[in-house]
Amino acid sequence: DTGVSQDPRHKITKRGQNVTFRCDPISEHNRLYWYRQTLGQGPEFLTYFQNEAQLEKSRLLSDRFSAERPKGSFSTLEIQRTEQGDSAMYLCASSPGGSNTEAFFGQGTRLTVV
Amino acid sequence: KQEVTQIPAALSVPEGENLVLNCSFTDSAIYNLQWFRQDPGKGLTSLLLIQSSQREQTSGRLNASLDKSSGRSTLYIAASQPGDSATYLCAVNSGYSTLTFGKGTMLLVSP
Numbered sequence: 001d002t003g004v005s006q007d008p009r010h011k012i013t014k015r016g017q018n019v020t021f022r023c024d025p026i027s028e029h030n031r032l033y034w035y036r037q038t039l040g041q042g043p044e045f046l047t048y049f050q051n052e053a054q055l056e057k058s059r060l061l062s063d064r065f066s067a068e069r070p071k072g073s074f075s076t077l078e079i080q081r082t083e084q085g086d087s088a089m090y091l092c093a094s095s096p097g098g099s100n101t102e103a104f105f106g107q108g109t110r111l112t113v114v
Numbered sequence: 115k116q117e118v119t120q121i122p123a124a125l126s127v128p129e130g131e132n133l134v135l136n137c138s139f140t141d142s143a144i145y146n147l148q149w150f151r152q153d154p155g156k157g158l159t160s161l162l163l164i165q166s167s168q169r170e171q172t173s174g175r176l177n178a179s180l181d182k183s184s185g186r187s188t189l190y191i192a193a194s195q196p197g198d199s200a201t202y203l204c205a206v207n208s209g210y211s212t213l214t215f216g217k218g219t220m221l222l223v224s225p
Contacts, residue, residue: 091157
């Protein structure tokens with residue numbers, strides 16, 4: 001297992017279009033997280049899954065954002081009607097179960113909305 | 115609400131120097147603290163994880179300490195090298211395994 005994998009690595013889209021990102025966690029990690037990072041800032045939490053259940057969502061996750069993890073393995077993050085303010089790095093992380101375990105991050109998807 | 119502050123925001127040192135990066139957090143009720151490295155345009159690489167019951171962790175030239183009661187952590191890098199140039203992020207886990215990050219310290223080690 002080579003770690004957390006994200007696809008695509010880069011995405012350029014026109015304002016108003018929909019985009020979808022994919023994250024494949026480390027196998028057997030039952031927790032999966034999405035974060036967003038803008039330039040010069042630390043990552044900010046968006047949402048997290050325990051297996052297929054979405055257990056927490058940040059207020060940053062507007063109605064245009066939706067995340068799924070249908071079989072408790074890979075996850076997708078969709079942004080509808082993209083806005084320029086959505087331009088950011090979207091990071092996925094996974095961890096084993098438990099509240100005090102280490103999180104491992106993927107390489108991120110860089111979204112640019114033009 | 116947990117807030118994490120990292121000082122300094124940027125640091126430039128000549129190769130070979132020992133250096134300390136600082137991280138402070140406002141709520142001491144944490145499960146653990148993680149230090150990450152981020153290269154430009156890349157994802158995060160986990161460097162060290164300190165559980166709330168621990169005082170320090172070491173990995174190679176890196177040593178991280180934690181003083182939970184005062185809400186502080188430091189990352190010590192010994193004998194810095196140009197390859198250490200990156201942004202270093204501190205993150206605290208206050209529960210549910212979601213992390214609160216600082217803005218990072220951008221480190222430049224010159225040959």
